[in-house]
Amino acid sequence: MNQDKKSIKGIYLTDLAAKGGKYVATWCVQIPEIDYNSCIKCKLCQEYCPEGAITVSEDGSPKIDYRFCKGCGICDHECPKKAIKMKEIEGL
């Protein structure tokens, strides 16, 4: 249970410190792939990703953390250089 010895009886607590990312990779039927040769590091994909699954490294290039990607395809659809392509997941 979400209780330690010091917590008050009968209160089910939200513990902000115990939180983290939500694994959603199993939602996907397709996943995005970035073509770094075409990427212009505009960061739009990061801005629009509903899941916060895209981070931008120090050099400005995007990186997808597939644990948090639902495969919605917004990054692909919004990329001004078509540098992101959705790919069917094999074996589904």
Next chain:
Amino acid sequence: MTQSGVMPGNKALAYGVKLARVEVIPAYPITPQTTVVEYLAEFIANGELDAEYIDSDGEHSCMAMAVGASMAGSRVFTSTSSQGLAYMHEVIAQAAGYRTPLLLGVVNRTLGWYWALGADYSDVMPELNLGWVVNFAESNQEVLDMSLQLYKVIEDYRVLLPAMMNLDGFYLSYSQEYVKIPDQQIVDEWLPPYKAPYSVDPTVSDKFPASFLPGPLHTTYRRLHEEVLEDSRSVIAEVDDDFAKVFGRWYGGLVEEYRTEEADALLITIGSMTTAARRAVDRLRSEGERVGLVKIRFLRPFPDVELRKIASKVKAIGVVDRMMLHGTRGGGVYHDTKAALYNAESRIPILGFVAGMGGEDIPEADMYLMARKTLKAAEQGHVEHEVEFVEHSYQEPPPPVPYDTPDPIYPGSDGCAGCGSSIIIRHVLKVLGKNTVVVNPPSCSTINYPSVVKVPWFVANFAAGAAYETGVYRSLKRKGKADVVYVASFAGDGGTADIGLQSLSGAAERGESIIWVCYDNEAYMNTGGQRSGSTPLYAATTTTPVRARLRGKQVRRKNLELIMAAHSIPYIATGSVAYIPDLEKKIQKAANVTRLGKGLAFIHVQQPCATGWYFPENRTVEMGRLAVQTGAWPLYEVEDGTLKLTIKPQELTSLAEYLKPQQRFKHLTDDQIEQLQKEIHENWESLLNLEVSGKFTGY
């Protein structure tokens, strides 16, 4: 010809309402009731049912509409669940006094304290003693049949009381069962139209139930009301017998006995849990145990006389309660049963079991154990534990993914793939930072984000988001934290434009320095897409479907910005998922305004919803962009009364570009598109004029 079909309980109820030819149906969505009013909206849109359908702005209004309609002489139906029922509470008390024989479907769901969707009777518990007839159903067939029976009971002039028909959320509401649908013609003969004896229609009656009663008559009229409920007992039995003659199904009136012959011990149940109890009793009987079952079908009037008669033949009773009367050590049915048997000739042990709270299943195995304990008490002649809680172990979900980010929100969520509000909340929290309290009126976001946010996020009662915010803000202000912690809502359009408007208006008028973020997906998306006060003209929703008699929503949306501007608040802005820098700038301005204690900041962000607007989920941002570029969702801000368009397309794109990809607009005729286009141009022109003409009045 009698039809039949496999259908969920909510549909069975809707069929009952249709067969009863109900004349007025006020509606408001809440899980797990919503599909009842959706099916009814469909029946009306198809032309299968001729009734006034009222999209209400909250359950308090919804129930008041029902009472008003009944007072004006119509047969009325509405339905709700849980928090919605609680919000109706004071009107429910009124309905009894005004003697309105309306039917309220209560799709049971746990109430308050910890939010959950599952069935228990904590919602109906506070409503039991207000003078209504209160029925519980075990099966979907019983739901349909009782909706017909109840109208016949309550419209009888010996009764003339409102009635609640309770059906367990999920167990009945969404579970499919075989249901026979009676023939309309036979129902019409059996259940003639309602004729109100006293209507508030001055053209037909000069008498109507009074609002006030002289003080000394209150006790007398309480006695008379109790006598009416007493009289309803025989009417309930009569109607059940009569129903059996015509439709071939009989339920037993106030109680149903199951294998009670020569029983030593009895279980008492209500609602859908009874089916598992029947199986447990069967098993015990096959093992040679003398145990039976009593299903209480009406909690009000409470079948005390019947129970006394049944109890006189047994040695112990075990009452299974999906309801806890806190501070009394037991459940409601347990206490009612105890009270009913207190003056019986012989005193027998009565055990109470509290089980299945929050929708937890009460399986046959649990019923078996409860019956065994009752048998033991029968044998021993006394009770070891008066009340027991039947608890199950809990399996912890997998832990969250450890992740390092400076933002106050972790990646991932429970939102739909491509959800626009997921984009919005990330940028809202990124700008406001970790010293933010989020007050969240129920909406999709209530499900989607609490597990991934690093800031205190708590759920507000639907009508009271801005009031909760006010309380938090004033308390922090008192402690010198007003300029350290931001108090922000994350509210949907229903929680802003409809049910939440009153508390928002109050907070705005009082000048509370709080932030109101409304993410507007233009319908009640959390309950599956019912129209709201922010749904645009002609849009198809589940309560404004496109069918032979109805072609989407027939009225315009509210203009929330003008409503807020009428409160002279310091900052108002619209935002879009497609224009993130613009959105972030506006959130920062809202933060600055509230940090300086200048008053309420209102940010209204359009959230294209792939699930509810029916477009492919990868086009969420594109829909947002098209809304801005066509003028359907102009981006502007009002700072201290001065309006400024923050994104000004050189020329507005044709509106059809925005409407065409959305299935909710696919039925629009060319004329309708032209009309909408014209209105959008007029609106755009008026915004341009406002921008040059100076301040809004009132600033």
